[in-house]
Amino acid sequence: MFEMDKHVGDLHSMIVDRELEIIQSLLEEILVHSEVMMKSCEVCAELDVLLSLAQTSRMNGYVRPEMVEENIIDIVQGRHPLHELILDAFVANDARLLGGAGLGASPEYPYGSESDWNSVLLCTGANACGKSVYMKQIALIQIMAQVGCFVPAESATLGLVDKIFTRVSTRETVSKAQSAFMIDLNQVSLALRNCTARSLIVLDEFGKGTLSSDGAGLFCGVLKHLLHRGSQCPKVLVATHFHDVFTDDIFDVENWPISFCHMQVMFTSDAPTDAPTTTNGSESGYTTSQTGAGRHVHQGPVKEKITYLYRVAEGLSLNSHAAQCAANFGIPMPIVERAQHISNLISAHEVQQLLDEDMTEEEQADLKDAEAICKRFLEWDLDNREGFEVKAKLSWVLGMEDDV
Missing domain, CATH: 1.20.5 (Single alpha-helices involved in coiled-coils or other helix-helix interfaces)
Known part of the structure; x- marks a missing residue:
């Protein structure tokens, strides 16, 4: 070697x-x-x-979208391209939006009808009823059409969109020194500063990361700002649980260019309820009670079982049915019933009853005596001093004498 x-x-x-x-x-x-x-x-x-794209379109029954010059989204029986793959049956829904139809604008309505065409589509409904999936599928159908793919729908007439902004899910990370609410605000701020009449904005429960009153105020302010852009108002998809803004007439539901819709649910119970309900549609067991034009509220006990129909209907739903949702997902019934009781007291402005629950019978009796003394004192006409002595009157007020 x-x-x-x-x-x-x-x-x-x-x-x-x-x-x-x-x-x-x-x-x-x-x-x-x-x-x-x-x-x-x-x-x-x-x-x-x-x-x-061709193989996927053929396997899943997609159709060719019609791309037009108008600034519209008109989807008939649209579906979520991913969510429908994990379900045995997916409920398809329609969607209709028109860009540039804000306050004071005079847009050209397609097909000669303006009743269903608005720039803002606001969706309400119970928790876990499918609002987020519904809004996401509209945005995904728009993206698929613009990349040249067929779309999951019976038919779709779409105008071009220049940008899509979303506030859908908040992902916190230690790499960003921001809270979840600050991340949401950054997303909405980016949308407001860069959107045009050709843009599409998706807002899923914006404002829920802070105090409910502050969040509702920001939510209303954003929508009003977009609507006041008039002919430059973008197409906006919104989902919210801030029902007070509708019951307190903060929004002009009748006159503002907003399309209101809700996701239908069905309630079933072994025993009939005493609450008055009216049947809406032909669905057996689907009940709602009317609270105004286009507004739907169901007031039922927690023991009722809620079934999600995942079907979009016109009008507002002013109840999130959080108690029924919690019961369906395994929260113990005593906790759910207690939460429903507190929620009812808050709605009726009778939160003070919670303070009375920890009082003994003797303390409750003393409280009633004190309330009676306050009422008698308020009934005392201090300007009219004729016919009685002050000490005697005070004795009557304090309950020390039966009469004066």
């Missing part, structure tokens, strides 16, 4: 050098055709994408 190394040298380094020479010569031969090869790769990649 020593003699071979002396006469031949290190074979390994010679092999490596030869490999480098071969690779270099190969590169020189290939680089001459690099432009043709890159174009071939691009054509193959585009063909692969088109074949994938």
Whole structure:
């Protein structure tokens, strides 16, 4: 071996050098055709994408969308392209939006009808009823159409969208020194500063990360700002549980250019309830009670079972049915009933009853006596002092004498 190394040298380094020479010569031969090869790769990649879109469209029953010049979204029986793959049956829903139809604007309504065409579509309903999926599917259908794919719907007439802004889910991370609410505000701020009449904004429960009154105020302020843009108002999809803004007439439900919808639910119970209800539609067991034009509220006991129909209907739903939702997802019934009791007291402005629950019978009796004394004192006409003595009157007020 020593003699071979002396006469031949290190074979390994010679092999490596030869490999480098071969690779270099190969590169020189290939680089001459690099432009043709890159174009071939691009054509193959585009063909692969088109074949994938075609195969997916055929397998899932997608249809060709009609792209128009008008600034509209008109979807008939649309579906979520991903969510429907994990369900046995997906409930399809319609959607209709018109950009530039804010306050004071005079847009050209397609098809000669303006009753269903607004720039803002506001969706309400119970927790976990499918509001987020409904809004996401509209945005996804718009994206799929603009990349050249068929869409999951019976038909779709769509105008071009220049930007899509979302406030859908908040993802916190230690890499950002921001709270969840600050992240939401940044997303909405970006949308307000950059949106146009051709944009699409998706706001899913914006304002829920702070005090309910402050969140409701920000929610109303954002919508009013967008509507006051008039002909520059973008297309907006909104879901919210801030029902007070509708019951307190903060929003002009009748006159503002907003389309209101809600996700239908069905209530079933082993025993009939005493609360008055009216049947809406032909669904057995689907009950609502009317609280105004286009507003739906169901007031039922917690023991009723809620079934989500995932179907969009016109009008507002002013109840989130959080108690029934909590019971369905395994929260112990005593906790759910207690939560419903407190919620009812808050709605009736009778929160003071919670303070009375920890009082003994003797303390409650003393409280009633004190209330009676206050009422008698308020009934005392201090300006009219004729016919009685002050000490005697005070004795009557304090309950020390039956009469004066």
